[in-house]
Amino acid sequence: MRDHYETHHPHTRDLWSYLGAKRPVSVLRLRVEPGEGWIAPTVLLPFDESTEGEDLPSATASWLGHWERGLFGPLF
Numbered sequence: 001m002r003d004h005y006e007t008h009h010p011h012t013r014d015l016w017s018y019l020g021a022k023r024p025v026s027v028l029r030l031r032v033e034p035g036e037g038w039i040a041p042t043v044l045l046p047f048d049e050s051t052e053g054e055d056l057p058s059a060t061a062s063w064l065g066h067w068e069r070g071l072f073g074p075l076f
Contacts, residue, residue, distance in 0.1 A: 015046050 019025065032038055040047070042062070051058045 030038065049058070049060055
């Protein structure tokens, strides 16, 4: 756990420490159908992209970093 989130970049070790301290954890499972996608601030959101129960392989793409405001138009 960190006190200075302005200068600390989250890491998997932070999640392990949090879980090791037996802190409360909420889990949200989202079903993403083939052909669909999702956008989330994954630097602060642990995720596993599970394909449990699927016979076909899956493909994922991730873009890391910060984009300038207004670079992309509205989504809707």
